[in-house]
Amino acid sequence: MPDLGPHAAFIVAAYGVAFLAIAALAYFIVEDDRRQRRLIAEMEKRGVTRRSARAERSPAKPRSRRKSRS
Amino acid sequence: MREALALLARDLKLAWREGGAIGVALGFYLVVIAITPLGLGPDLNLLARIAPGMLWVALLLAALLSAGRLFENDYEDGSLDVLTTGALPLAAVAAVKCLAHWLTTGVPLALLAPVLGLLLNLPLEAMPWLVLSMLAGTPAVSFVAGIGASLTLGLRRSGLLLALLVLPLYVPVLIFGVAAASAAITGPASPWPPFLMLCALSLAAIVLAPIAAAAALRTALR
Amino acid sequence: MISLANPTRFLELAARAIPWLAVAALLLIGIGLYLAFFVAPPDYQQGETVRIMFVHVPSAWLAMFGYVLIAIAALGTLIWRHPLADVAAKAAAPIGATFCFVALVTGSLWGKPMWGTYWVWDARLTSMLVLFLLYLGLIALWQAIEEPGRAGRAAAILALVGVVNIPIIKFSVDWWNTLHQPASIIRPGGPSIDPSMLAPLFVMAVGFTLLFVLLHLIAMRAEILRRRVRAMQQRQIEHAALVEA
Numbered sequence: 001m002p003d004l005g006p007h008a009a010f011i012v013a014a015y016g017v018a019f020l021a022i023a024a025l026a027y028f029i030v031e032d033d034r035r036q037r038r039l040i041a042e043m044e045k046r047g048v049t050r051r052s053a054r055a056e057r058s059p060a061k062p063r064s065r066r067k068s069r070s
Numbered sequence: 071m072r073e074a075l076a077l078l079a080r081d082l083k084l085a086w087r088e089g090g091a092i093g094v095a096l097g098f099y100l101v102v103i104a105i106t107p108l109g110l111g112p113d114l115n116l117l118a119r120i121a122p123g124m125l126w127v128a129l130l131l132a133a134l135l136s137a138g139r140l141f142e143n144d145y146e147d148g149s150l151d152v153l154t155t156g157a158l159p160l161a162a163v164a165a166v167k168c169l170a171h172w173l174t175t176g177v178p179l180a181l182l183a184p185v186l187g188l189l190l191n192l193p194l195e196a197m198p199w200l201v202l203s204m205l206a207g208t209p210a211v212s213f214v215a216g217i218g219a220s221l222t223l224g225l226r227r228s229g230l231l232l233a234l235l236v237l238p239l240y241v242p243v244l245i246f247g248v249a250a251a252s253a254a255i256t257g258p259a260s261p262w263p264p265f266l267m268l269c270a271l272s273l274a275a276i277v278l279a280p281i282a283a284a285a286a287l288r289t290a291l292r
Numbered sequence: 293m294i295s296l297a298n299p300t301r302f303l304e305l306a307a308r309a310i311p312w313l314a315v316a317a318l319l320l321i322g323i324g325l326y327l328a329f330f331v332a333p334p335d336y337q338q339g340e341t342v343r344i345m346f347v348h349v350p351s352a353w354l355a356m357f358g359y360v361l362i363a364i365a366a367l368g369t370l371i372w373r374h375p376l377a378d379v380a381a382k383a384a385a386p387i388g389a390t391f392c393f394v395a396l397v398t399g400s401l402w403g404k405p406m407w408g409t410y411w412v413w414d415a416r417l418t419s420m421l422v423l424f425l426l427y428l429g430l431i432a433l434w435q436a437i438e439e440p441g442r443a444g445r446a447a448a449i450l451a452l453v454g455v456v457n458i459p460i461i462k463f464s465v466d467w468w469n470t471l472h473q474p475a476s477i478i479r480p481g482g483p484s485i486d487p488s489m490l491a492p493l494f495v496m497a498v499g500f501t502l503l504f505v506l507l508h509l510i511a512m513r514a515e516i517l518r519r520r521v522r523a524m525q526q527r528q529i530e531h532a533a534l535v536e537a
Binding site for chain 1: 334339340341343344347348351386387390391393394397398401402404405503507510511513514517518520521524525527528531
């Protein structure tokens with residue numbers, strides 16, 4: 001670490017605050033993401049489904065995305 | 071046009087009958103200005119220097135206090151739904167209500183300001199420009215408050231939320247308002263440039279704010 | 293944009309992009325920090341404190357980038373009704389607000405050794421403070437409205453009102469600043485950037501941007517899943533009610 005001069009405390013404090021703030025943000029975002037994925041996994045295990053999830057799995061459902069019409 | 075005037079007349083009559091809301095805003099204005107010297111000390115020179123700024127800040131807060139009721143009453147008793155289906159476009163409804171707010175809150179506050187200025191040792195020669203700047207700026211205050219009121223319609227703690235949303239948008243009005251009000255005191259700079267900027271801000275707000283407010287009202291009523 | 297409109301497809305793409313973004317962001321920030329501390333020379337006027345610039349300036353850029361992103365997403369919500377636009381806006385707000393906060397604090401800590409005071413009401417810092425308040429307003433509005441559809445549209449309107457106001461606010465604060473130019477020697481606009489400092493600055497900026505995008509994608513995924521959970525819980529309740537009936 002080079003000599004940071006007479007105002008070293010400010011430099012360290014600035015980078016410190018930046019690191020803490022961004023780390024806290026990242027922590028909350030990742031935690032929230034994990035929590036939601038866990039909740040979805042739990043509910044799917046219990047058999048709760050989403051309407052569109054069922055539709056995705058059944059191929060007979062007509063989709064407007066298909067360009068050709070039979 | 072006739073419907074707009076009818077709506078305006080109705081809102082003005084309601085505000086007059088309600089009486090309390092205008093009185094509360096004026097009373098709040100008085101209280102804030104009265105306690106300011108208690109916080110800052112009785113040094114008359116200091117008070118005279120901060121008078122235009124304090125008078126403007128307190129005016130913004132007092133105007134925001136009453137902004138919640140812009141649409142709230144009509145929302146609660148269902149008349150807002152009726153108004154959306156009426157002959158008047160929703161943006162015009164919003165504009166009329168903001169105009170009513172300006173006439174019943176903005177103008178009285180602006181006219182009271184020089185009297186309160188005496189409490190802050192505001193020099194007499196500054197008073198005309200103080201009132202003029204406030205009369206020019208308060209339309210922007212009322213119309214931008216309309217955006218805040220329509221966004222926070224029916225929400226809990228809407229009063230505080232409205233203030234949080236709208237105060238940053240008031241920064242230009244505040245800056246030019248205080249500059250126009252204090253130009254007479256602080257020296258050779260003419261009050262006209264900031265005054266004209268205030269007029270421009272108000273005109274822009276009168277035209278654009280109702281569009282945003284109408285969009286927000288439609289969102290809230292869906 | 294159209295292909296990303298499907299939430300499931302978005303989730304697939306996000307899941308694949310996230311690990312790469314994480315590696316790239318951390319790598320670039322690591323390199324940037326090394327360049328900032330060991331390669332960039334001290335400024336001849338400010339000495340070592342100029343190194344704060346390498347975290348302050350990228351944060352300020354990202355604070356503004358975040359708001360632009362939210363404004364574009366707002367157009368997506370209101371005009372094109374893109375299904376993921378309001379998810380993008382909601383996810384971006386706390387991230388942009390954090391970078392804005394970092395910009396303000398690092399700017400303040402930079403200001404003390406440079407100008408002798410922790411806060412200075414110069415045009416740029418004041419505008420950044422107002423931007424922070426606009427972010428807080430957006431986040432508060434998102435929190436206050438329960439129904440996601442109404443919250444998304446209301447926040448979009450507020451974001452567009454804010455974006456229209458930002459140039460006006462900036463102009464008025466600049467004007468106000470010239471009016472109240474303090475007597476002490478404060479150089480408005482900050483120091484000019486020497487070329488030897490451009491490389492670390494650029495690397496840090498790109499690294500931070502990748503970090504923003506990374507956190508944004510994760511937050512968007514979390515929001516999409518949160519809405520699915522809500523829908524599933526509602527179906528559960530409806531199902532239970534039907535069974536009992």
